[in-house]
Amino acid sequence: MATKIITYDELKANGSKQSIWLLIHGKVYNVTKFLDEHPGGDEVILAEAGKDATEAFEDVGHSDEARSLLTDMLVGEFEKDGELKVKSATKSASSSAAVNTAVQQGSNLMYFVPLGLLGAYFAWRYYSSGSV
Ligand code: HEM
Structure with missing residues (x-):
């Protein structure tokens, strides 16, 4: 059948x-x-x-x-080739846009971490040289 x-x-x-x-x-x-x-x-x-x-x-x-x-x-x-496939294609496009935003937010954070470490390093140098 x-x-x-x-x-x-x-x-x-x-x-x-x-x-x-x-x-x-x-x-x-x-x-x-x-x-x-x-x-x-x-x-x-x-x-x-x-x-x-x-x-x-x-x-x-x-x-x-x-x-x-x-x-x-x-x-x-x-x-x-129903319309639902088209719908799911747009869905995945929007979710990859969300991933891009997440990556962007992540790269902003990437600047702060090394900057924070650098600041900590200089603070440590300042305090340790002062105490000698
Ligand atoms: C024709 C399609 C479906 C059939 C034949 C079906 C059949 C069943 C059966 C037999 C159970 C009892 C537990 C088990 O054997 O897994 C169950 C539980 C359940 N079904 Fe479906 N189901 C269908 C569609 C759906 C859909 C579309 C949803 C949407 C969310 C859904 C939500 C649930 C939920 C939440 C339970 C858990 C109930 C509980 O444990 O209190 N079902 N279903």
Whole structure:
């Protein structure tokens, strides 16, 4: 049986309590009926409805049993070059910008450490020469 390809628009269209689809590891699942049975509650699933829930799903560290439940809810595979990939690309771009800021802040600190050591050295010389 050929796997159904789910588009980004289809995924987004199933983001309400009446019909909830989740994208997890490139596959789309219909979790509408599972909502009331979820041991982690319905709110966490509703928050991810119609979106890529891979990160949220993995952050919890779901058991193998939880993973095996997914097979019954499979709708199809997510389109390969979907918009979510574009979204994650912009996400990584912004996080590398954050790294740049962190590096900049780090290099500011790099000036103070040697300056502080130099100051300490001269203070030590001043005091030790005065006491002789
Ligand atoms: C269709 C997808 C999902 C399935 C089949 C599923 C299934 C389960 C199962 C069976 C458990 C019990 C513990 C375990 O066996 O790991 C559980 C717990 C939990 N799930 Fe999910 N889950 C899904 C999606 C999500 C999502 C998207 C979130 C979002 C954050 C989430 C959050 C949690 C939390 C917080 C718990 C822990 C509850 C507790 O220990 O009190 N789950 N889930």
